[in-house]
Structures are given as C-alpha cells and as structure tokens.
Amino acid sequence: MxxxxxxxxxxxxxxxxxxxxxxxxxxxxxxxxxxxxxxxxxxxxxxxxxxxxxxxxxxxxxxxxxxxxxxxxxxxxxxxxxxxxxxxxxxxxxxxxxxxxxxxxxxxxxxxxxxxxxxxxxxxxxxxxxxxxxxxxxxxxxxxxxxxxxxxxxxxxxxxxxxxxxxxxxxxxxxxxxxNLPLPPDEPLQANCGKCERCLHACPTGALPAPYVLDNRRCISYLTIELRGSIPLELRPLMGNLIFGCDICQEVCPVNQVVEKRLGLRPVERTQESAGEALADRAVGLEKQRPRIWLKKRDEFRPRPQIGGAPELIPLLSLSEEEFRARFRHTPIWRAKRRGLLRNVCVALGNLGDQRAVPALIQALNDTEALVRGHAAWALGRIGGEAARQALLARLEQEEDTEVRQEIHYALSMLKDHR
Structure with missing residues (x-):
C-alpha cells in the first residue's frame, strides 16, 4: 500500500x-x-x-x-x-x-x-x-x-x-x-544539550551520576511515588520538603526556563545569558509561538484547590483513608496511596524542623500504618525536644513492629546527638 x-x-x-x-x-x-x-x-x-x-x-x-x-x-x-x-x-x-x-x-x-x-x-x-x-x-x-x-x-x-x-x-x-498504517516518518531533531550539565549538579540526592544516566534508587520522584517501603535513612535529609515527585532537574534546565519565560511563568529579565540559555532560545524559536492565553485554555492541568503547589503539611497527617480518597482520587497523587503520602509528609516535616509539627507527628506515632509510624518517629528525632523524646519512649513500650522499633531507636539516638 x-x-x-x-x-x-x-x-x-x-x-x-x-x-x-x-x-x-x-x-x-x-x-x-x-x-x-x-x-x-x-x-x-x-x-x-x-x-x-x-x-x-x-x-x-x-x-x-x-x-x-x-x-x-x-x-x-x-x-x-x-x-x-x-x-x-x-x-x-x-x-x-x-x-x-x-x-x-x-x-x-x-x-x-x-x-x-x-x-x-x-x-x-x-x-x-x-x-x-x-x-x-x-x-x-x-x-x-x-x-x-x-x-x-x-x-x-x-x-x-x-x-x-x-x-x-x-x-x-x-x-x-x-x-498498521503506512505513514511517512519524520526525521529526528538535530539538537542536544551541548556542554550544559546543570541538571546533573542540581540533583540533591545524586540520582544523575553521569549524563543520560538515572539511578532510580536515588531519584526523589521514585522515592516519593513508586517506593512502597521505607525511604533510606541517608536520603531523607536530602529530600527537603518534596512530598510528591521532583522538578529540580527540570527547573534548572535552560531550555525549560526559556519556555516558562515565553509563557509568562518566569521573569524575562536576564543578567547574563549563558551558553545553555542561548541554545534554549534558539531551540524554542524554531517552534511555533503560542500566546499566553493558551495556559488558561489548558484547564485539565491547572492547580486543583485540594492539591496546589505548596500544600500545608500538618493537616495532611490527620487524613483518614476516606478523606485521602475524596481529596486525591482522579489525581496523580492517588498513586502514592495514603501511607506513601503521609510517609513523605513526615520526612518533609522532619527536614523543615518546625516545632509546631510535633503534636501532629506524635499523633502519627499511633497511625494504623507502620510505614507512617516509622517515618513520624524519624521526623520527631530530627526536630527534637522533650515532648518528642517522651512520645518516642512511650511508643517504644507498646510498638510491636520490628522496623518501627528500629526507627524509634534511631530517632532517640538523634535526640541524644542534639544535646
């Protein structure tokens, strides 16, 4: 044909x-x-x-x-x-x-x-x-x-x-x-990233050890979405307040930055144009430009009120299974499940170190999910304080899950280091 x-x-x-x-x-x-x-x-x-x-x-x-x-x-x-x-x-x-x-x-x-x-x-x-x-x-x-x-x-x-x-x-x-239709193929683009390696150096967990190589085990997107168990202890402090996915390697990319500027999502001012940004400008210029109104038409991916870009963390720890389902069904966050999301919230709160999170984390020590209890213990150990220490000791007396007990012992050892 x-x-x-x-x-x-x-x-x-x-x-x-x-x-x-x-x-x-x-x-x-x-x-x-x-x-x-x-x-x-x-x-x-x-x-x-x-x-x-x-x-x-x-x-x-x-x-x-x-x-x-x-x-x-x-x-x-x-x-x-x-x-x-x-x-x-x-x-x-x-x-x-x-x-x-x-x-x-x-x-x-x-x-x-x-x-x-x-x-x-x-x-x-x-x-x-x-x-x-x-x-x-x-x-x-x-x-x-x-x-x-x-x-x-x-x-x-x-x-x-x-x-x-x-x-x-x-x-x-x-x-x-x-x-099965016979169609004329298009040619691959003659473009590449040149010498730019911003993404490699920006990754906080070292998940990009070499150009074009991703170590899935260290990627924050994997850790917060696909990983079903405990997040490795050595990676938790590197995750900041990211609770679902990660855009860091994309945010630092000059090509992406120029796209955001073109759509009005990033300031146009530029102090000194780098080689990477010049490459990005040329690449973007080859594609048909679209007006800013395009953003308003793409309604499906606009931030939903129940999600937003920077959700308040402490209230998330009190979500029941039913509340999680009602809030996040039909969104990508559903993939992490309640236990995964609350695990991530605990890590973020531990990294932020805000004492206001301690009561909610103490409550999370009694969560039905061992995964949440363990990461709440870690967060309490990282934040510190006498209330956190007393809650961890009390939980240790009744905790039966081996992994959670290990988390509590580790948290208590962090509290000793705070002294």
Missing part, C-alpha cells in the same frame, strides 16, 4: 489538543534495549520490579505489541499551567511536582487517544480501504515512549533522561499510537 498522507492525521492530533504530533516507523529500538538491560544489570532500576529484561524485549519491538505494526504516531501534550498564588504565611508547607497539580493525565489523554483511533479508522477506510489495527499507549504501557519520541522528532534526550522538545521543553506528557 502507498504511504498515506500524514498531514490530515497531524492536523487532527493538534485539534484534539496535543501540542506535538510526529511519526516514526515501527522498526525495533535495539540500542534502547541494550541500554535498558545494562541499567537493569547495574541495579539502577532496582525498586521497579516490572522493569525487567523480558519487558524490554517486548517494549523495544513494536511488532511484539502489534504484529502488523508499520508506523507509530508520537504525541506530546504540555502540562504547564499558571502556578497558584504563593501562600502568605509561615506555615510548614510541602512541594508537589508540577505534573501532579491537576487531573490524572492518564484520564485526560486516554480518551483523546481512543477518539484519535476512531478517527484514524475512518480515515484509513476512506483514503485506502484499509482496516485499522492500533495499540494505544500513555506512560504505563509496554512502550519505550522516550525512544519513540526521540526517533520521531518530538524532542531530544536531555542529560537528565527526559525528552526535551522545541517549544515546550520537558514539560510534556508522551503518548503513542502504534498502527
């Missing part, structure tokens, strides 16, 4: 609300497969039990996902939104990754992909008498989305392992439609 015209397909993708639409072939990704297997063997993917070599062998071969695969439609949707107003108080507050301020992106993008597939089905029948076969992916499926995005020209690999796009930086969600 002759190649189908891709222009109407791309136009419809933009009509659906995607900010970038590109196409690549369905050939395998052997280099990506090699890199994934090397990372797994080196232990850099530890903690993600589903990320196996067997999975890589499937995800790097589109024909294993769809035997008739001919083309992949690569899509990107920017999630930048106007930040909520900065609270004018001194209350202990946490930070949430920008992508999680609004609705769960899976619930936003999946219906659009299904609508896209229905349109493609009619387009294929009308233009070529062809019956569409397709598989849809957004983040969670067995598809190497960044490799697809790079080969399709959506963007290039950043040294922090994200995909950097012209026009939207790395502030994008990626999605794919693997299809």
């Amino acid at each position: 002759d190649l189908l015209d891709a222009a109407p397909i791309k136009a419809y993708g933009y009509e659906l609300g995607f900010d970038l639409v590109r196409i690549t072939g369905a050939e395998a990704f052997p280099e990506t497969e090699r890199v994934i297997k090397d990372r797994i063997a080196a232990g850099l993917m530890d903690g993600l039990p589903w990320f196996t070599s067997e999975r890589a062998e499937v995800s790097c071969h589109p024909d294993a996902l769809l035997p008739e695969a001919r083309s992949i439609i690569a899509l990107a949707m920017c999630y930048l939104s106007e930040p909520p107003e900065e609270p004018q108080d001194d209350l202990p507050r946490g930070r949430i990754s920008r992508y999680a301020w609004g609705e769960d992106y899976h619930e936003v993008i999946k219906p659009k992909l299904k609508q896209f597939a229905e349109w493609l089905r009619e387009y294929a029948r009308r233009e070529a008498g062809h019956e569409l076969e397709a598989r849809l992916f957004v983040d969670t499926g067995r598809m190497v989305d960044r490799a697809v995005a790079q080969r399709a020209g959506i963007g290039w690999y950043g040294k922090n392992t994200t995909i950097l796009t012209r026009g939207w930086g790395s502030w994008v969600f990626l999605a794919e439609i693997v299809t």
